[in-house]
Amino acid sequence: MIPTTSAAASGPTEGSGWSPRLAFSLFSIVLVLELLSVSYLMIAMALPDIATHFQTTQAAWLITAFLLLGAVAAPLVGKLADIHGKRRLLIVCLVIAAVGSLLSALAGSYALMIAGRALAGMLVPCLFLSYSLIRDVFPSKTVPLAVSIATAGMGLISIAAPFLTGWLIDDFGWRSIFWFFTVTLVVLGVLILVGTPESAVRLRSRIDFIGAILLGAGIAGVLIAVSFGPTWGWGAGSTLLYLFGGLVLLGAWLASSRTISEPLMRLDILRLRPVLFTVAAAGAVYGATSVYSTILPSMAMTPSELGLGYGFGVDAEGFAIFQVPIGALTMVGGIVVGMLCGRGVAARTLLLNGSALLIVGGTLTALANDDKGLLLLWGAVFGLGTGLGYAAIPNLVIKAAPPELQASTASMTGVSQSLVASITPVIAYTVMNNSFMAPIDPQLTGGAVVYTEGGYVAAFFVAAGAGLLALVMALGIPRRFTRFAAYRAPAAEGSDPVAVPAAG
Structure with missing residues (x-):
């Protein structure tokens, strides 16, 4: 493998700062990540209508297929991006996701609907492609703030998503969601093509x-x-x-x-503590937030009249109020990371603080969830931890990996995030289904499954436990960071990867 760059753009520019074009580029990238975030929320809210339309009990496949293809494609997309250019692969992913969304919008069968959602899963690699592209084309002193803003934006959209989804479904039907995705993906592809330069960093390698x-x-x-x-x-x-x-x-x-x-991926880099523990911590952070965001809606929407000791009986739009503190504090946490990293605060320290807040937020939600005010406060704590963790992780990856291997290294992180985020909700629901089913007549709940209060206590402790795992993994990241070499000289073949001092 031979890393190459052009003379004109061998990496981020040291002396330059923000410009209108740079701001437009970041705006476009933020919108891409916003769409990735909103896709989970909108599909989750539309699941009952879609399942009823196709008379299926396999509604979970709409989320599983999306996540599955994204996780499977991430390593290959990362390697292709290192070889052929990160912007090029980002646009390719957006085009494939648009085709998938169009297929779902037109689907006459559930099989075609699933196929479309799988193709739309190409949005998942856009997460690490965006961070790697920022690392390559943004001036170095703007990178921490740019990455954090891109991450923070993913919290902002969760505030408006329930309102937007409710309006689309109620007024235009569930297919309108997929038309929304299709049109938006096409527009975003054009914005990226026009406003964001291609990375000049290349890795000459075979696939x-x-x-x-x-x-x-x-x-x-x-x-x-x-x-x-x-x-x-x-x-x-x-x-x-x-x-x-x-x-x-x-x-x-x-x-x-x-x-x-x-x-396809250089596993030898996992021998390096900064990379190994960053990848592991990333999975744990996303696992914690996956459980919390999956469990909270069903708990809040359970009618209080059932006398289970929790629940407020809100509808999908009413649940939006619970998303406000989570989304707002996620955004704040991301901006804080950008500002502090730019002033020399270690991303490791911010990840530790974010993990601690995930533990506190998850534990408090488990122990006191029968009061709206308290639940909003605990959600804010958890959201702040989410923002700190989400924004610290890409900054750690950027610091550890050389430009030529940014995308492929980040793809390892993406696989870890997808795998753990898919597993932790299953663990939570397995515990709830096996031990905490509420003995209530299904006719009183419209056929919906409900759980005892202990089920939600256990589920939120799963989120807190994932936060604890993130904290332990973050402690394993060395205080003094090193960056591994992009490739080894022939004489070093078979030896450990070379570590060199990291910039920043």
Whole structure:
């Protein structure tokens, strides 16, 4: 692997600062990440209508398919971005996601709907592509703030998303959501093409297609097993087949990656503590927020008249008030990271503080959730932790990886985030379904499953536990950071990756 850059753009410009074009570029990137964030919320709110229309009990596939393809594609997209350009791959991902959204908008069967959602999962790699592109084309002194603003914007959209979704579904039907995605993705592709320059950093390398197939199929098998294990049964043949089949394929990928000179992902970089513990912490942070955001709506929407000790009986639009403090403080946390990192505060320190707030917010929500005011306050605490964690992670990745391997290194983080974020809600619901089902007549709840208060206590403790894991992983990141070398000279073949002092 040979890293190359053009003379004109060998990396971020040291002396220049913000400009109108730079601000427009960041605005476009923020909108891309906003759409990724809103896609989860909007689809989750539309699930009941879509499931009723297609008469299916497999509504979870609309989220699983999206996450599955995103996780599977991330390593290959990262490697292609390092070779061919990050903006080019970002636009390709947006185009494929637009095609998928169009297919879902027109789908006459549930199978086509799932296929469209899977293609729309190409939005997932846009997360790490955006951060890596910022690292390459923005002046170095603006990078921490730009990354944090891009991350913080993902909290802002959660405030308006329930109102927008309710309006679209009520006035135009559930298909309007997919038309909204299609049109918005096309517009964003044009904005990125016009306003954001291409990275000049390249890595001359071959594509490990065998590794891509093994890794993709392995991740797919594990995710399918984890997603449908509670439905099929953890001891069912289909669950075990997907789980162990996926693990075998992942093992084959690990073996192949050690025998070829240019693997899909350089696993040797995981020997470096900054990379290994950053990737692990990223998964834990996203796992904590995934549980919290999944569990909170169902708890708040449960009618208080059932006498379960929780619930406020709000509808989808009424739930928006609970999103306001979470989204607002997520945005604040991201901006704080950008400002403090630019002034020399270590991203590791901010990640530690963010993880601690996730623990506190999750624990307090578990112990005191029967009062609206308190729940809004706990959500604000959790949201601040989310913002600090979300924004600190890409800053740590940018600091650890050389420009030539930014996208492929960040893709490891993306895979960790997708995998853990898909597993933690399953853990929470497995605990709730096995031990905390409320003995209430389904006719009183319209057929909806409800849980005892202890179920939600356990679920929010799962979120707090993921935050604790993030804290432990963040403690493993060295105080003095190093950046690994992009490639090794032939004489060093077989040795550990080279670490060099990191900028910033």
